[in-house]
Structure formats: C-alpha cells, structure tokens
C-alpha cells in the first residue's frame with residue numbers, strides 16, 4: 001500500500017509531474033520576462049498537456065504503431081523511475097542502493113534514446129534528422145555530464161546518492177569544484193535540448209526534430225517526461241553542488257535558483273550548430289571535466305597518505 | 306451508475322474544452338499571398354503583442370497545431386499543399402483565413418494561376434478582414450475562434466437542460 005502510494009503520488013508519479021509542469025511555467029515565464037514579454041499564465045503547461053491528451057493521435061503510415069505508441073510511455077516511465085532515487089522535497093530516497101547514481105543518470109538517458117528512436121521510426125526526413133542530431137548530441141554531452149556528476153561521488157567516496165548528499169550537505173562543493181558544477185548545468189541543458197543546445201529540435205530548420213510526427217498523447221507524454229527530467233536533474237545538481245537538500249524550503253529555493261541560472265543562459269545565447277556543439281563538448285567540456293576529476297583523485301590519494 | 310458515467314464524461318469534456326481554449330497552437334501557411342499578411346502575422350508574434358500570454362504558440366509541424374492560419378489566395382500549385390497541410394493536422398482543428406485575398410481572392414481575383422479563396426479548398430472557421438489586417442485584428446480573429454469554441458460548449462449545456 002505504501003509502495004503504491006510512493007509510486008503514484010509522492011516521490012513517484014503525480015508530484016513530480018506537477019512539479020515539472022510548474023517548473024516549465026517558471027522557465028517560460030522568466031524567459032518571457034527577460035525578453036520583455038508578459039509570458040504565459042500559471043496554468044499554461046497544464047492546459048497544453050491536457051489539450052494534447054485530448055487530441056487525435058495520428059500514426060503515420062510506415063511506422064510501427066506499437067513502437068510509435070510505446071516509446072513515449074517508456075520514456076516517461078524511465079524518468080519517473082529516476083525520480084524515485086533523488087531527494088525530492090529534501091526527503092532522502094528510501095530505495096537507494098550502492099551505485100544508484102549511475103542508474104539514475106542512465107535512466108535519464110533512456111529519455112533521449114526514446115526520443116531518437118521515435119524520430120527514426122518514421123520515414124519523415126525531419127524526424128530522421130532530428131533523431132541523428134539528438135544522438136550526436138547525446139554522445140557529446142553524456143561523458144562530460146557523467147564526469148561532472150561523478151566529481152562529488154569521488155570526494156564522497158561513494159556512488160550512492162544518499163551518501164553523497166550526506167557528504168555534500170553543509171559544504172558547498174561548487175566552491176571546490178566550480179568546473180564540475182558548470183559542466184553539470186550545461187550538460188543538463190544539453191540533455192533537455194534547451195535553447196543554446198536545441199539543434200535537435202530547431203524549429204526554424206527541421207520543424208520539430210524527432211517529435212515532428214507526434215500529435216496527441218505521444219507528444220504530451222514526451223513533454224511530461226522532459227519536465228520530470230528537468231526536476232530530477234535540477235535536484236541532483238542542487239543537492240550535489242549547492243550544499244545538499246535538507247528540507248522542502250531548501251529544495252524549492254536551490255532548484256529554483258539553479259533554474260534561474262539556466263534561464264539566463266537560455267536567453268543569452270543563440271543556438272549552436274551541431275558540429276560546434278560536438279567540438280565544444282569534447283574539446284573543452286570533456287577535457288576540463290577530466291582534468292578536474294584527475295585532480296580530485298590525486299587530492300584524495302594525497303590526503304589519504 | 307449511468308448518471309455517474311454521464312457526469313464523468315461531462316467533466317472530461319469540460320476539461321477538454323477548457324484546455325482547447327487555453328492552449329491553441331497555430332501553424333502559418335502562405336498559399337500565394339503577397340507577403341503583406343505574413344509580415345503582419347509575424348508582427349503579431351513579436352514581444353509587443355506577445356501571444357504567449359493567451360497560450361498561443363507558433364508551431365512548425367502541422368501535427369502539433371490546432372489552428373491553421375492561412376494567408377493569400379490559393380494558387381494552383383499551392384492547392385494540394387494546403388489541403389495536405391490541413392489533412393496532416395490532428396482533430397480537433399480550425400482554420401483562420403487572414404486578409405482579403407484569403408477571403409475572396411482580393412487583388413489576385415481572376416488571375417490565370419489562381420484557384421480561388423481558401424474556403425474553396427478547405428473549410429474556414431474565422432475570416433479576418435484587411436489588406437493586410439493589423440495584428441490587433443488577427444488577435445481578435447483568434448479570440449473570436451476561441452469564443453466560438455466556448456459558445457459551442459454553452460450550446461451543448463443548453464441542449465442538455467432542454468432534454
């Protein structure tokens with residue numbers, strides 16, 4: 001009974017989805033305000049999702065209906081599972097195990113993989129282009145992002161989210177690992193395909209990327225999945241780098257502050273080309289993350305002696 | 306039991322209509338206009354008028370859109386494309402014809418390469434007059450369409466009470 005509640009209401013289902021929708025609104029509203037617009041009303045993301053759920057779902061000719069309808073569900077399920085392992089509202093996850101950090105990060109990647117598969121499912125050229133770009137981007141940011149999140153894990157000496165959070169609370173790792181923090185934030189933006197990294201769904205070039213052919217429920221589920229991934233990612237980064245998450249106030253304050261940083265970056269930069277992206281991630285991002293990682297390991301060995 | 310089911314269906318429909326009214330996504334198609342109307346539509350989407358506060362968003366893919374905003378007369382070449390874009394949109398879908406040309410053929414009436422106006426090819430829900438119409442007029446057109454949706458909801462309710 002408790003487990004069911006946990007899955008449907010609090011850390012699992014409804015709560016993260018509503019939280020994700022609320023954060024999407026904050027994101028859109030702040031962007032609008034910075035562009036000198038009024039911005040959407042507070043229930044806008046909810047109305048969008050409700051409308052999409054009520055619309056006709058068209059399965060394009062040539063696409064396998066089972067895959068076409070199943071992929072959004074898998075994507076949403078994966079990120080909802082990932083939400084079980086992060087300290088939402090400051091409550092430590094009850095189902096943690098050694099190594100759940102890796103599992104969480106890869107569950108977040110399942111979302112991206114589902115997106116790419118969904119795009120390549122149809123013979124639509126925009127979907128196909130979007131899918132290749134999504135995968136290219138995945139391969140470029142994934143390694144630096146992982147390295148950046150492993151930084152706190154190395155100093156804490158554990159790959160369990162709960163342990164790392166215990167270690168990180170009270171000391172702001174952003175001070176000792178600024179590079180890792182920066183790369184983690186930018187990696188999250190890449191994961192969610194937010195503006196400077198939105199080449200995979202560039203509206204002005206390839207219509208809507210991988211999601212071009214999705215109309216009703218599939219689109220709604222993918223949007224929800226992205227919102228949940230936003231909450232999970234923000235929670236992870238805020239917990240690791242911004243001094244842990246002890247209670248609900250810290251959760252809301254720290255994740256919103258982080259969201260503010262992401263919004264500013266979104267507004268400031270124009271879209272990067274996909275080749276610029278790959279170059280930037282591998283030449284700058286990965287190298288910097290690796291250098292910091294080695295430094296951390298060196299420090300760890302040195303202090304152990 | 307039947308009553309409960311009825312109430313459930315009514316509630317679902319109400320939510321659906323509410324969501325439809327509050328989140329109309331649009332796609333813009335030019336089937337042969339002189340570009341005057343298109344520029345006005347783009348002006349409508351700029352921060353000065355900020356349609357996002359009504360939930361209106363411009364989408365690139367017909368699959369994501371609820372409203373097809375058409376400009377210009379329909380040329381022979383564009384007829385098939387216009388029809389195809391319309392058919393690619395998922396139900397429920399609506400069409401707004403913007404500009405005199407879209408309504409009657411306007412300045413292009415009688416040209417050798419023109420099929421006619423928009424509603425000779427696809428059904429149109431709202432007409433916006435002007436050559437080109439001002440952004441305010443276009444916004445008014447969208448609001449009229451949303452009012453129409455709400456009205457149809459009211460009519461349903463009236464029909465139900467009459468039963």
Ligand code: SF4
Nearest residue numbers: 338339341404405406
């Ligand atoms: S209505 Fe006027 S501005 Fe619009 S397409 Fe026709 S001629 Fe051009």
